[in-house]
Amino acid sequence: MRRGIRLSHCSTRTQCYWPRNQESNSLDRQASYDDGVTADEVPIQYQSRLRELQAGLARLRGKYLTNSSALLISVALFAVLGLSALRANVPAWWTLLPIPIAAIAGRSSRRLALQQSEMLRLRSFYTRAIDRVRGAWQRQGVPGDEFQPAGHLYASDLSIFGEGSLFELLCIARTAIGRRGLASYLLDAPAIEETRARQDAVRELRPRADLRETIALLGEFEFSDSKWESFTDWLNSPPMPVHRALPAIAATTSALLLGILLARVTGPLPWTAALTLASPLVLFHLGVGLAFRERVKLTVDSLRSASLEIRTLREGMQLLEEQQFRSAKLVQLIDRVRGGTSAVRKLERLLHLLNERNKEWFYHVSLLLLAGTQLCMGIERWRNQHGASLWGWMDAWAEFEALNALANYAHENPDNTFPDFCVDEVRFEATALGHPLMLNQTCVRNDVQLDRGVRFYVISGSNMSGKSSLLRAIGLNAVLAFAGAPVRAQGLRLSPLSVCASISVVDSLLNGKSKFLAEVERLGEAIRLAGDGNTLFLVDEILSGTNSRDRRAAAEAVVRTLVERGAIGALSTHDMSLTEIADSDGLRGANVHMGARDGNDPMDFDYLLKPGITTESNAVAIARMAGVPV
Numbered sequence: 001m002r003r004g005i006r007l008s009h010c011s012t013r014t015q016c017y018w019p020r021n022q023e024s025n026s027l028d029r030q031a032s033y034d035d036g037v038t039a040d041e042v043p044i045q046y047q048s049r050l051r052e053l054q055a056g057l058a059r060l061r062g063k064y065l066t067n068s069s070a071l072l073i074s075v076a077l078f079a080v081l082g083l084s085a086l087r088a089n090v091p092a093w094w095t096l097l098p099i100p101i102a103a104i105a106g107r108s109s110r111r112l113a114l115q116q117s118e119m120l121r122l123r124s125f126y127t128r129a130i131d132r133v134r135g136a137w138q139r140q141g142v143p144g145d146e147f148q149p150a151g152h153l154y155a156s157d158l159s160i161f162g163e164g165s166l167f168e169l170l171c172i173a174r175t176a177i178g179r180r181g182l183a184s185y186l187l188d189a190p191a192i193e194e195t196r197a198r199q200d201a202v203r204e205l206r207p208r209a210d211l212r213e214t215i216a217l218l219g220e221f222e223f224s225d226s227k228w229e230s231f232t233d234w235l236n237s238p239p240m241p242v243h244r245a246l247p248a249i250a251a252t253t254s255a256l257l258l259g260i261l262l263a264r265v266t267g268p269l270p271w272t273a274a275l276t277l278a279s280p281l282v283l284f285h286l287g288v289g290l291a292f293r294e295r296v297k298l299t300v301d302s303l304r305s306a307s308l309e310i311r312t313l314r315e316g317m318q319l320l321e322e323q324q325f326r327s328a329k330l331v332q333l334i335d336r337v338r339g340g341t342s343a344v345r346k347l348e349r350l351l352h353l354l355n356e357r358n359k360e361w362f363y364h365v366s367l368l369l370l371a372g373t374q375l376c377m378g379i380e381r382w383r384n385q386h387g388a389s390l391w392g393w394m395d396a397w398a399e400f401e402a403l404n405a406l407a408n409y410a411h412e413n414p415d416n417t418f419p420d421f422c423v424d425e426v427r428f429e430a431t432a433l434g435h436p437l438m439l440n441q442t443c444v445r446n447d448v449q450l451d452r453g454v455r456f457y458v459i460s461g462s463n464m465s466g467k468s469s470l471l472r473a474i475g476l477n478a479v480l481a482f483a484g485a486p487v488r489a490q491g492l493r494l495s496p497l498s499v500c501a502s503i504s505v506v507d508s509l510l511n512g513k514s515k516f517l518a519e520v521e522r523l524g525e526a527i528r529l530a531g532d533g534n535t536l537f538l539v540d541e542i543l544s545g546t547n548s549r550d551r552r553a554a555a556e557a558v559v560r561t562l563v564e565r566g567a568i569g570a571l572s573t574h575d576m577s578l579t580e581i582a583d584s585d586g587l588r589g590a591n592v593h594m595g596a597r598d599g600n601d602p603m604d605f606d607y608l609l610k611p612g613i614t615t616e617s618n619a620v621a622i623a624r625m626a627g628v629p630v
Contacts (some may be wrong), residue, residue, distance in 0.1 A: 026076045041417050043133045050126045058120050071105040075100040110568045112274060118217050125172075125216045135439035138164040142171045147183035153525060157501035157538075158475045159437065160186050166476055169437060169486075174218050175226035175312055177394050178401025184429055185402045189482035192421050192496050198484025199404060199418050201329040202535055212408055214319060215401070219312035226313040230305040235387050237302050240295050240380040247377045250288065254369045257281045280324035285370040292373050299376045300354065304334050307351035314344040316397050330402070336396035343386045344393065350379050366380065406485040413440065416486035419477075425533040427451035427566050428474065432490035435473040443488070444607040448474060449570040454590045456537075456559060457570040458582045460614040461594040462488050466607035469573035470594065471538045474570065475501050478536055497536040497568075500526040504540075517542065523558050530565035535536060537562055537569030542578070552577045556584060563587055579613045 007152045077098040131137045148155055159165045167186060189195075205211065219225075260278045263269035269277075289296075292301035318341045325331055354375045354488045357366040366372055412415065432445035444466070450456065459467045477487040478499050502522040519542075526537045542558070544552045554577055555571070562569065573579070582589030593614035597606040 003296050008020065009461065010419050015608055031436070033289050037415065039133075042412055042414065043130055044131065044183065045128045046126050050130065051125065052125065053123045057116065057123070060112055060119065062118050064109065064116070067105045067109045071102055071109065074105065075101040078102070089101060108526075113289055118220070121222050122213060122215060125213070125223070128172075129412070132169065135441075137169055141168040142173075142179060143168050143169070144171065144179060144183055147180065147187075147268065148609055149187065152187065152233075152536075153522070153529070154475055154479070154499045154501040155187060156505040158479065158499075160479065164437065166437060166479065169218055170409050172212070172216075172405050172408050173401040175309075175397070175401065177226050177228050177313065177398045178405070180228050181395075181400075182403035182405050183396025184398070184475070184618065185406070185483040186479055189479075189498065192423065193566055195331040195421065195482050195484055197327070198406070200327040202327075202331060202407045202484050202486075203401045203402055204325060204327045204419070206410045208407070209411070211319075212404060213321075215404060218315045218319070222411050225371070226309040227305065227314070228398075230309055231313075231394060232307055234299075234302040235383065235390065237298065238607060239383075240292075240299065240376060242377050242380060246288070247374065247381070250285075250370055250374050250377070253281050253284055254371075254374065256371060257285070282368065286370065289367070289370055292376070296373055296376045299379065300372070303351060303354070303379070307355055308342065308513070310348045310351060313394070313397065314341060314348055316401075317341050317344060317393055320397065320400055330400075331399050333396045339630050340386075340393045343382075343389070347379070347386070348381050350375055350382065382526040402463070403484070406483060410486045413486065413488070415440070416488055418486045419481040419489075420491075421481075422493060422495050424495075424620070425452055426495050426497070426566055428478065428492075428494045428536060428568060430474075430477065430487075430489045430492045430494075433473055433477060433492070434488040436476050436488040437472075437605060438469075440488070445489075446470060446473075446607075447571075448609070450536075453564045453588065455588045456566050457592050458579050459570055459572040459592055459609075460574070460576065461572070462596070462614065464575070465594040465596070465605050465614075467594055468540050471501070471503055471540055471570060471572060475499055475503075495534055498529050498532070499536050499538070500529055501538040502540065502542070503527070503538060517544070526564065526567070527561050530562050530567040533566075535565070535567040535569070537567055537571075539569070539571040541573060542571045544575075548575055548577055551575060552580070556581045556587075559589070560587060563589075566620055576613065 070279070075098070078095060081090060081095045081097065085092045085095050128137070128140055128302050143163050144161040144167060147158055147167070148161045155161060161167045163184070167183065170186075171179055171182055172181055184200075190198075260269065260274055260281075264271065264274040274473060317337045320334060321337050321341050323330070323334060324521060325334065325389050355373065358371050359374065387609070394583060428448065428450040430448045433448050434445045436442040448457075459470065461467050472487070476495060477489060478494065479490060480487050481494060482497075500522070521540075523539070529535050530537075542555045559571070559581055571578075579591050581587065582591045589613075591613045592609050592611055594609060595605065595614050
């Protein structure tokens, strides 16, 4: 393994293995760890599971063909026996003989179709997993662009969201609620106590491949999702004003009207009497229906998406409620959803009935019985009783899916390590630190030491030598660390830090900001952030939009202010005058550089961090590559 600038450290490598039961059609799998596994063995395990699923699908296709043949034969036999019965060649009751066969075959076909759907979903799940561990995951997953906050201090600079982002690599969340939880974990660093609790939860969830499979199969169909907005839009909608006695009165009048209709249909009640008794009830329902017509329509519209998604949420909550965990964080999440499954199931039934009300076979009867209005009143009662709790249930599920995604990342990267945290002084000390978005086998590692002795790096180097990638590697691993995940390093020890990056700052015509102004504002935010606590700043080509003399003076002023406020960090530059900042009185900086492997080819980079200031330049070589005669 190649890396630069050696640091001493102590770390423990955690490795994993989850064996598979050889019975491939079983979806209930248990998992355990074996210290002998390596990162190369993870795709082998996934491929083995994929072969099991392929074999199971082949067997299901055979069984499905057998059932289809039995169903076809039973139908043909029914036709033959029916024709024979019409000709009086056989007794009429013989036509009933194929019916049990058809019923058994039909039921079996439905069960096999469900199993096939589950196996196809798992096949897709493991195909994506193999792509991740092979480094071919880009543009294959969920980019999470909708979670990109404007003006965030590091999200766009560190590629937290978008194609090829950290979010796309991590996200295996079954629901949009879970994706929201993962995004929150990556955007907001909690207190260290919370991060440590997350670490414990991720460690416990890491070997649970069986649980990840079960989560992947939540909901009846793969496209059945649960979105935060589907429920919050309804929860935030205006209340439905209903007199407390109206639901009971409506239920009573509906029961009476239904009794009158049944009495008329079965014969005891004449038409005249039925009309006389039913008319005031129908008029009452008509008045109530018209009075609540707009509010019912609003409720139905706001719940249309939720009615399709609530099953997935309910199954997820039920799954979480049934688990038995040891880590305090996971136990807390179970406590937060405990008792909620039955309440959500009730809402699920109400929403199902509300959808059934619109079916042709029941629509007119539902209007007569005021079914839609009564269901909406029941849903409103549910919101009054459990609406506040639903926010907490969704939030708990969001956190659980986030932790499960981080645990899956830990499982797929067994050579990553969980960082250690210290609160005695500001520091970021890493051994063999790598970029988590790069393929593990080809990722070049570097040692980084930022602490009381060395407060910041000035990284010089020629174009494309890896300076920006190193800055992103530092920032991304800090984000992973505070989220509770393992990091791409042999060891990492860091203090609580607020990350602020200025790596991909661009101009904005919409907001009337030049790139220079946008960068100055970001640096100002870093300074303000440092005043509130320890900060990790990462700046690529600091203040490149001005002349060298002003740039040198302004850059030193920025760095000095940050360091005096307790910040640590790194900045990269092509401007050799900026390397003098590291030696300025009282700043305790260090000059390091990245460049070519040797002096023969300026484009042959080794991407290793080396002490000192670069003496290389490859601008002419790059111009020649572009066809410019130099």
